[in-house]
Amino acid sequence: MESMSSSAVRETSPERRPQFWQVARRCCQIAGSIDVAFFFLFHLLGSPILAWVNVVSVAMYVAAYHALGRRRNRLAVGLIWTEVLVHAGLGTVLIGWESGFHYYLLMFIPALFVSASLRGAVIALLVLWGYYVGLDVLMWTIEPLQPVTPGALLAVHLFNLSVVFAMFSYLSFFYLSMVTSASRKLRQLATTDPLTGLLNRRHMTDLAEKELARFCRTGRPAGVILLDVDHFKSINDQFGHDVGDKVLLGITEVLLAQLRKQDQIARWGGEEYLALLPEADIGIARESAERIRAALRNYDWRKATGLDLTVTISAGVSEFGPGEDLRATITRADRALYRAKAEGRNRVAMGGVVPELAGSDS
Numbered sequence: 001m002e003s004m005s006s007s008a009v010r011e012t013s014p015e016r017r018p019q020f021w022q023v024a025r026r027c028c029q030i031a032g033s034i035d036v037a038f039f040f041l042f043h044l045l046g047s048p049i050l051a052w053v054n055v056v057s058v059a060m061y062v063a064a065y066h067a068l069g070r071r072r073n074r075l076a077v078g079l080i081w082t083e084v085l086v087h088a089g090l091g092t093v094l095i096g097w098e099s100g101f102h103y104y105l106l107m108f109i110p111a112l113f114v115s116a117s118l119r120g121a122v123i124a125l126l127v128l129w130g131y132y133v134g135l136d137v138l139m140w141t142i143e144p145l146q147p148v149t150p151g152a153l154l155a156v157h158l159f160n161l162s163v164v165f166a167m168f169s170y171l172s173f174f175y176l177s178m179v180t181s182a183s184r185k186l187r188q189l190a191t192t193d194p195l196t197g198l199l200n201r202r203h204m205t206d207l208a209e210k211e212l213a214r215f216c217r218t219g220r221p222a223g224v225i226l227l228d229v230d231h232f233k234s235i236n237d238q239f240g241h242d243v244g245d246k247v248l249l250g251i252t253e254v255l256l257a258q259l260r261k262q263d264q265i266a267r268w269g270g271e272e273y274l275a276l277l278p279e280a281d282i283g284i285a286r287e288s289a290e291r292i293r294a295a296l297r298n299y300d301w302r303k304a305t306g307l308d309l310t311v312t313i314s315a316g317v318s319e320f321g322p323g324e325d326l327r328a329t330i331t332r333a334d335r336a337l338y339r340a341k342a343e344g345r346n347r348v349a350m351g352g353v354v355p356e357l358a359g360s361d362s
């Protein structure tokens, strides 16, 4: 019978809250099934009016279920609210407050705040409160219109209480998983680059600052590779932006394959990547950059882009230096990268204190 789901279901854009409408649909199924059980239960308990009320309720939930399927959410919410209010009211008036039908009304409360604007939720909450209190006061002043035996009343009470417990648990679980997945998505958006899935510049800066602090504390080295695709603009100009994106994804694949698990890789700029190699000095950083360069030579660009491309990179490497801040370490790598470009590209240059040029194909 009563839903919860229903509850709150409020007309926000279905595209914006698809999970909510999905769970509302599931709740219609559950509530409809419970009403089928009620139909038989009330027949057994000798309360035919309440039994037939459940037939109407099932029909309303079926209609609400289909309305939600067609995204007619406002209609569905109206049906669900009406069903819950009328059913809880009738059940209470007919067999008494102890039946526990009023518990179902409480299930609107959390759902209201999740699905409605604050103002809408407060208004609906006041209406709900008025109805609930009104029903309570009414039952202090009148006797149930169609009382059942004390045993039957206890059975209905326990049944309703158990259903409300189960549905509250289901809703709470749903809200929790919604919040968890939303915060996971937000975190991902805030820390990664949407195209490559690598770390974004800001997050990499945070991680590198932490690694630098560790270096200052323990002396544990960390290498830096700043890497840039050669003549990337001409790849874009010649073959289009989509091919350019596929090239960036191919390079990402090579970086992930060639660097260690503990290395951090970021998309530093448009066609620029920064890798941070904990527990690696500048020599290891250079070897790693050379390995990347060699892997790119053998990369199957036809498979990745449908074109026989030749893609090369230039890189500048450095490592944390004593008393140096992050900006200075990266600047040394950047200067080395600039030199690698100036020397003809497709090479790795060292950005040590005494700069020296390393490895080249040309």
Ligand SMILES: Nc1nc2c(ncn2[C@@H]2O[C@H](COP(=O)(O)OP(=O)(O)OP(=O)(O)O)[C@@H](O)[C@H]2O)c(=O)[nH]1
Pocket: 195, 228, 229, 230, 231, 232, 233, 234, 236, 240, 241, 242, 243, 244, 245, 248, 269, 270, 271, 341, 345
């Ligand atoms: N496809 C694609 N292109 C991008 C993206 N971000 C930046 N670019 C392009 O990257 C190109 C960078 O060009 P330049 O800075 O001139 O560098 P380059 O052509 O690689 O030349 P060198 O670095 O000197 O070898 C520009 O054309 C940008 O439009 C992106 O996400 N996707």
